Amino acid sequence: AQSVAQPEDQVNVAEGNPLTVKCTYSVSGNPYLFWYVQYPNRGLQFLLKYITGDNLVKGSYGFEAEFNKSQTSFHLKKPSALVSDSALYFCAVRGLSSGSARQLTFGSGTQLTVLP
Amino acid sequence: SAVISQKPSRDICQRGTSLTIQCQVDSQVTMMFWYRQQPGQSLTLIATANQGSEATYESGFVIDKFPISRPNLTFSTLTVSNMSPEDSSIYLCSVVLGQSRNYGYTFGSGTRLTVV
Numbered sequence: 001a002q003s004v005a006q007p008e009d010q011v012n013v014a015e016g017n018p019l020t021v022k023c024t025y026s027v028s029g030n031p032y033l034f035w036y037v038q039y040p041n042r043g044l045q046f047l048l049k050y051i052t053g054d055n056l057v058k059g060s061y062g063f064e065a066e067f068n069k070s071q072t073s074f075h076l077k078k079p080s081a082l083v084s085d086s087a088l089y090f091c092a093v094r095g096l097s098s099g100s101a102r103q104l105t106f107g108s109g110t111q112l113t114v115l116p
Numbered sequence: 117s118a119v120i121s122q123k124p125s126r127d128i129c130q131r132g133t134s135l136t137i138q139c140q141v142d143s144q145v146t147m148m149f150w151y152r153q154q155p156g157q158s159l160t161l162i163a164t165a166n167q168g169s170e171a172t173y174e175s176g177f178v179i180d181k182f183p184i185s186r187p188n189l190t191f192s193t194l195t196v197s198n199m200s201p202e203d204s205s206i207y208l209c210s211v212v213l214g215q216s217r218n219y220g221y222t223f224g225s226g227t228r229l230t231v232v
Binding site: 034036041042043044046049090092102103104105106107108109 | 122147149157158159160161164208210212220221222223224225226228
């Protein structure tokens with residue numbers, strides 16, 4: 001079975017400071033990893049994904065994520081946070097092997113608050 | 117990426133009634149999924165909508181409560197039957213476009229359901 005853990009329900013950071021939202025995963029074989037963002041009363045917006053290749057993935061709105069296979073992590077980062085980054089962030093995973101479930105499995109979500 | 121039109125965007129329904137949610141995609145997609153997001157919670161997969169056959173339901177979800185149709189490769193409906201206040205959630209359609217490893221998972225804007 002595949003699973004995702006987001007250990008922090010809430011992350012607070014001052015505007016202009018770097019931010020990190022943590023994610024660890026469990027999946028059979030190689031993973032297919034995603035980050036999504038959800039603003040209030042909105043659907044999920046895609047930020048970035050990792051399939052293979054460079055461990056540092058760059059995505060929308062200046063976000064990036066680092067895939068670490070040995071630690072089974074895929075933490076979301078941004079060098080300088082904006083107040084407008086305040087939202088709910090979800091990490092998701094699926095396996096790439098032929099026997100893997102085809103749907104995404106989501107973490108519990110992390111509420112990011114950027115303080116002015 | 118695919119463009120998804122999900123309707124209605126929100127509704128307030130009386131307990132004991134049913135609501136049908138529509139998901140229309142602007143291109144043929146290989147996979148379609150229905151998720152539920154309960155208040156303050158993460159996304160939980162309800163079922164995979166299969167074109168021309170019965171949907172595949174996840175543990176805890178049954179066809180009598182959440183009947184799903186997918187008559188073609190661009191359209192699906194989810195019905196929430198005999199509603200109770202516990203069914204108040206956001207319901208999201210998700211699609212996968214393409215067969216390659218570079219395909220992405222796109223989400224509709226969601227249907228916010230309140231049962232009173």
